[in-house]
Amino acid sequence: MKDYLVDYKSSLRSVIDIDARAGAYRLKALFGSDFEGFRFPKPMELIELLVGAAGSKDALVLDAFAGSGTTGDAILQLNKKDGGNRRFALIEEGNGKDQYARTLVAERLKRAIEIDSLNTGFTFMRTGAQLDRRAILSLEREKIAAVICQTDRSGARSGIRAVTGSKFVIGSNQRGEAIALHWLGPVDSEVNVEVINAAIDEAKALGLKTPARIYGTTCRRSETKSFVFCQIPDEILAQLHLEEEEVVEVVEA
Known part of the structure; x- marks a missing residue:
C-alpha cells in the first residue's frame, strides 16, 4: 500500500525549520571534517520527520535517487529512536564515471551502523546480466514468470498479483483476469x-x-x-520498450 504525505491528517507543521547545513554536517561527522564529496545533501532530520509522519513503523521506503544515502541513514536512525522495523530500497547510479553507490552510499550506511552502534545491516546489490531476447529465452520458468508479472501490460497501473503453486496460472490483474504461462523452454512452449x-x-x-x-x-x-496470446519474448521486450538489438540490465545480488 502506498501512503502519500498529502493524505496525512495530523499536526505536521506547515513550516519545517531545519538548518540546511545539517546534511553536510552529518557527512563530515561520518567521513571526517574535510569531506567535500557530495554537494547539498538533504538534512537527515527532514527525512526522519517526513517518514515518521507519513509511514508506519514497518514501512518499506523507496528512494530511486538515493544521492548521498540520506534516506537510508534517516531510516536507520528513526528505527533506533522508536523501535520501528522500517526497511528501505535505495537506487543510485552515480554521476558519470563516479559510481558512488558503493563508495559513498554504502560506505555511509556502513559507517552510520558502526559509529552509532546500530543493531542492523543492509544488502548491497548491483546491476548484472543483460536482459535481451536471448537472455529471456534462456530463463527458467520461475524467473520468466517473475519477469512477466513485472511487465505484463494489463498490470501497468495496479500491478500483477502473483499466483504460485499452479501449473499454468502465474498471476492476475486488477480486473481479476488470469495471467498464464506455458514454458518448457524456447522450443517446446507452443500454446x-x-x-x-x-x-x-x-x-x-x-x-x-x-x-x-x-x-x-x-x-x-x-x-x-x-x-489472449502473448508471445515470448516479443511481448516482454515490447513492455520494456526494447528493440530486438537493445538490452537492459537486471539486478542480481
Missing part, C-alpha cells in the same frame, strides 16, 4: 488447444476471470473471448 483449455480451466478453478493472457513462444489458434 495449443490443450494448453489453452487447461489454463482456462485452472483460472476458473482459482476464481479468476477470462480472457486469460497466456504466454508462450508460438500459438496457431485464433484468439477468442476466453484467451
Whole structure:
C-alpha cells in the first residue's frame, strides 16, 4: 500500500525549520571534517520527520535517487529512536564515471551502523546480466514468470498479483483476469488447444476471470473471448520498450 504525505491528517507543521547545513554536517561527522564529496545533501532530520509522519513503523521506503544515502541513514536512525522495523530500497547510479553507490552510499550506511552502534545491516546489490531476447529465452520458468508479472501490460497501473503453486496460472490483474504461462523452454512452449483449455480451466478453478493472457513462444489458434496470446519474448521486450538489438540490465545480488 502506498501512503502519500498529502493524505496525512495530523499536526505536521506547515513550516519545517531545519538548518540546511545539517546534511553536510552529518557527512563530515561520518567521513571526517574535510569531506567535500557530495554537494547539498538533504538534512537527515527532514527525512526522519517526513517518514515518521507519513509511514508506519514497518514501512518499506523507496528512494530511486538515493544521492548521498540520506534516506537510508534517516531510516536507520528513526528505527533506533522508536523501535520501528522500517526497511528501505535505495537506487543510485552515480554521476558519470563516479559510481558512488558503493563508495559513498554504502560506505555511509556502513559507517552510520558502526559509529552509532546500530543493531542492523543492509544488502548491497548491483546491476548484472543483460536482459535481451536471448537472455529471456534462456530463463527458467520461475524467473520468466517473475519477469512477466513485472511487465505484463494489463498490470501497468495496479500491478500483477502473483499466483504460485499452479501449473499454468502465474498471476492476475486488477480486473481479476488470469495471467498464464506455458514454458518448457524456447522450443517446446507452443500454446495449443490443450494448453489453452487447461489454463482456462485452472483460472476458473482459482476464481479468476477470462480472457486469460497466456504466454508462450508460438500459438496457431485464433484468439477468442476466453484467451489472449502473448508471445515470448516479443511481448516482454515490447513492455520494456526494447528493440530486438537493445538490452537492459537486471539486478542480481
